[in-house]
Amino acid sequence: MREKRQFGAMVLLFSLLLCFTPALYAKTPEGYADDTDWSGENGRRRGSMDVNSPGFWKTTLTNKDSKRITKPILIDADAKSTDQSRPAFLARPEGSKPYYGFPLIKEISADGFTLGAVTDFLVKDSPAGCTIGDIFVQGPDGSQAGIFWEVDDKLAYYTIESPDESRWGVYSFTVQNPVSSIEDMRKNFLLMLPILKELYKKTH
DSSP states (O other), X not given: OHHHHHXXXXXXXXXXXXXXSSTTOEEOOTTSSTTOXXXXXXXXXXXXXXXXXXXXXXXXXXXXXXXXEEEEBOOOTTXXXXXXXXXXXXXXXXXXXXXXXXXXEEEEEETTEEXXXXXXXXXXXXXXXXXXEEEEEEOTTSOEEEEEEEEOSSOEEEEEEOOOSSOSXXXXXXXXXXXXXXXXXXXXXXXXXXXXXXXXXHTO
């Protein structure tokens, strides 16, 4: 059944292909993958989070091949938690941004947009590097959007969650190169940036 749905999505993709300028990414239909919905108050991608393991916070993501990959979660050491027994991303102060508790990566910033990381993209899950993860982007006005990214041969993106009053959406992007350094992630971010700018403009 999963194979039929994926085949149907591929057929629909060719008929509804929508290109942007620069035309590196194509918008793919909703429902491209079964495991793209998010749940939980913190906007995490669906998966299991080990909240009881002291000193090691992690989440499990499911890739396009249905393989479950466990990733460490990055924690913003400067973020203040409302519950000393939990990190700030699980006990956010009232009125805080949706990705409060996760760090902004200041080295990855361009045109007022800065990448933030939920999962550690420097931890390899393949010989080539990191191939999957959760990140977010902060726009020029400080508003944020979520991004699930994964390595794939074809560059594509689609909407996981529409914009709401807390963030300007959650999106899935594919990139062609695994990540093993800050510079690798910066290159992937710059590739996504033209699309992110368009998405930002639509909600501001």
